[in-house]
Amino acid sequence: MKRNLFLLAGLIALFLLPIGQGNYFILILCSWLMFTIAAMGLNLTLGYAGQISLAQASFIGIGAYVTAIMTLAGIHWILAALASVIVCFVIGILIGFPALRVKGHFLAFVTLAFNQLVVLVARNEDWLTGGSYGKFNMPRPDFGFYHIRTNLDMYYMIVVIFVIFAVLMYGLIRSPWGRAFKALRENPIRAESLGVDTRRITLLAFAVGSASAGLAGAIMSPLVQFIEPNSFALLHSLKILLMVIVGGAGYFFGPMLGAAVVILLPEFLRFTEGYYLIIYSAMVIILMVFSPAGLMGIGEKILTKIRPNQQVRKDMEKGAQL
Amino acid sequence: MEQFLQVLLSGLATGSIYALAAIGFTLVWQAAQTVNFAQGEFVMVPAFFVLVAMNMGMPFWLAMIIAMLVSVFLLGYLFKRAIVEPMQRQGHGNSLSLIIVTMALAILLKESVKEFYGAEAQPYPALMSSETWNIGGAIISVTDVLHLVISLGVVLLLTLFLDRTRTGRAMQATAQNPGVAEILGVDTNRMILYTFLINAALASLASFLITPVYLAKFSNGEYLGLIAFIAAIVGGFNQIRGALAGGLLIGVLDNMVATYLTAEYRAAIPLLLLIVVILFKPEGLLGTSEGRSV
Numbered sequence A: 001m002k003r004n005l006f007l008l009a010g011l012i013a014l015f016l017l018p019i020g021q022g023n024y025f026i027l028i029l030c031s032w033l034m035f036t037i038a039a040m041g042l043n044l045t046l047g048y049a050g051q052i053s054l055a056q057a058s059f060i061g062i063g064a065y066v067t068a069i070m071t072l073a074g075i076h077w078i079l080a081a082l083a084s085v086i087v088c089f090v091i092g093i094l095i096g097f098p099a100l101r102v103k104g105h106f107l108a109f110v111t112l113a114f115n116q117l118v119v120l121v122a123r124n125e126d127w128l129t130g131g132s133y134g135k136f137n138m139p140r141p142d143f144g145f146y147h148i149r150t151n152l153d154m155y156y157m158i159v160v161i162f163v164i165f166a167v168l169m170y171g172l173i174r175s176p177w178g179r180a181f182k183a184l185r186e187n188p189i190r191a192e193s194l195g196v197d198t199r200r201i202t203l204l205a206f207a208v209g210s211a212s213a214g215l216a217g218a219i220m221s222p223l224v225q226f227i228e229p230n231s232f233a234l235l236h237s238l239k240i241l242l243m244v245i246v247g248g249a250g251y252f253f254g255p256m257l258g259a260a261v262v263i264l265l266p267e268f269l270r271f272t273e274g275y276y277l278i279i280y281s282a283m284v285i286i287l288m289v290f291s292p293a294g295l296m297g298i299g300e301k302i303l304t305k306i307r308p309n310q311q312v313r314k315d316m317e318k319g320a321q322l
Numbered sequence B: 001m002e003q004f005l006q007v008l009l010s011g012l013a014t015g016s017i018y019a020l021a022a023i024g025f026t027l028v029w030q031a032a033q034t035v036n037f038a039q040g041e042f043v044m045v046p047a048f049f050v051l052v053a054m055n056m057g058m059p060f061w062l063a064m065i066i067a068m069l070v071s072v073f074l075l076g077y078l079f080k081r082a083i084v085e086p087m088q089r090q091g092h093g094n095s096l097s098l099i100i101v102t103m104a105l106a107i108l109l110k111e112s113v114k115e116f117y118g119a120e121a122q123p124y125p126a127l128m129s130s131e132t133w134n135i136g137g138a139i140i141s142v143t144d145v146l147h148l149v150i151s152l153g154v155v156l157l158l159t160l161f162l163d164r165t166r167t168g169r170a171m172q173a174t175a176q177n178p179g180v181a182e183i184l185g186v187d188t189n190r191m192i193l194y195t196f197l198i199n200a201a202l203a204s205l206a207s208f209l210i211t212p213v214y215l216a217k218f219s220n221g222e223y224l225g226l227i228a229f230i231a232a233i234v235g236g237f238n239q240i241r242g243a244l245a246g247g248l249l250i251g252v253l254d255n256m257v258a259t260y261l262t263a264e265y266r267a268a269i270p271l272l273l274l275i276v277v278i279l280f281k282p283e284g285l286l287g288t289s290e291g292r293s294v
Helices: A002-016 A023-048 A056-072 A077-101 A104-124 A151-174 A176-186 A188-193 A198-224 A234-247 A254-268 A270-290 A294-306 A314-320 B002-032 B039-055 B060-089 B096-116 B142-164 B166-176 B178-183 B188-214 B220-235 B240-261 B268-280
Strands: B132-135 B138-141
Touching (some): A002 A151, A023 A056, A023 A151, A023 A198, A056 A077, A056 A198, A056 A234, A077 A104, A104 A234, A151 A198, A176 A198, A234 B096, B002 B039, B002 B060, B002 B138, B002 B142, B002 B166, B002 B220, B002 B240, B039 B096, B039 B188, B039 B220, B142 B166, B142 B240, B166 B178, B178 B188, B220 B240
Antiparallel strands (some): B132 B138
16 A cells, blocks of 8 residues: 555656756656666566676667657657567567576677677668768657647656556566566576476566667657767666666666666766766765665665564565676 | 788787787686676776876886886776675675676776866877888788787796796686685685786786777777677687687787778677677687586
8 A cells, every 4th residue: 555655656756857847857857767668678687587788778779770760751659669669579589599598797798799789780881870970850759639849748758658668567577477587587497497488588588678678769769859879889788787786676666766876866966077977887886895786775774774574575685686 | 912911910919919908807707707897998097097107207118117007006906905805705796796896897997087088089109119021022010010029928928927836826726716725725815816916917018009009098998898808708718828819819800801801890790709609609719618507
């Protein structure tokens, strides 16, 4: 009951947040939610299924380019977004194949290599992607009854998409598949001996994670209306990974918090100017050295100190250490 | 034919510098199971220490010595003592946490150089003259030959040190089986520290050799780190000669592709090589397979 109240409060806050804010701040809020979607996808791959991926930005890129190319050709945004998600889902399955063979740092580097390859292709194939100049002036979606023109319209569209996405994600994590993801993370061999098809689950974890990034890309195209290869470079994949880790991998709302720290906080810390990333990465190092479970982990630690009778779920604790 | 020889030699020269970074990477991995995602930045940063020292009025040679010492302290000693050691003591040393910390470290180093020194590529003094020899029609660059000689010489010295000296062998023992090494009276923690120091020294050397080619830029590390890792993986993650062979192979391949096939996609070749090797021969071309722990 209490939980539902919290969710309701959060939802209302999401709707009230942009009221009275400037255009620029609304744009920041939009990109916060957009990155949250991508990070929640990665959280499924990393936090729940325990497979590291450094290719999330490239999937945002693929989604953004597919959407840009299709909407510029006059196809409706909904169809373009659907296509982006499907394309990323399929490529995500392909990227999952290396994960069947290698783990940990090897997987990190395979996905990293993939990210670099996508950026290279985007830069070199002018006829498709516009090369270094990228794609611009993507139209904003028109739903007939609701034609999106301003950033505020865009924001409410993203909130609706985000809520639907979060509900679907929650359902997935609560489903037998979600449990299979956790089993894969905790002990792949035991999972297999219990009849979990680890091959299929690993591929699915990658595919769903990548499809989420594709959705984020589909949102990005009409939102910023300008994309170029560098927007999807490795640094952004690292940023998304850090969002998941800082928020607390394996916590459902962790990525929302993590994305807020990466996207929203710099706006409040304007006085730090270019030093923000320096301060931020130093803080990540300190955070990881002292609390590998991320911010949510610290919150939980404090909560258990205040209310010692509350049991910390052991699987969550373990997962957060990934 | 002449062109082929030139391309081959300059590929080997660049490759031998990649190999230095790859060997350091491999050593640290062996000794402390630390995959250092900041290795490229470890190669990028020392060149800036040289520039800072020279801006303070020091001569080039002194600036290089100072930069090497500072790098060994910061990127070797402090990295081990302040980051890797506390994490391993807490039992997170083998997990993804450490990988993520080194990624954050990479961002930290890159952004620091960008903010405190500058985002523009800085000219960097060459270590030696840019003369060329003409041997049978092929233009041989002296710099290339010297790069090759210096890098291979250092690798040879390092191998001799590891095989022939007591400390070197203790370091190998630590890498192979820390528990037994400890029982036999090896100060394993000290040996691991040595590995980190050697890694930092190798990275600075690579930095001094490669920076005149690329110019000093804060983002150099992205490419260099990736290449170092690819060289290490392709050669065989657990061996010095593997990393050396991998480095040379990548250097030559990169040059050949750029000259004869495609300039746009030259950067893609090492990446594809990495993916293929990891998928079909994860132990590397020269490596022996190690049992994968669960």
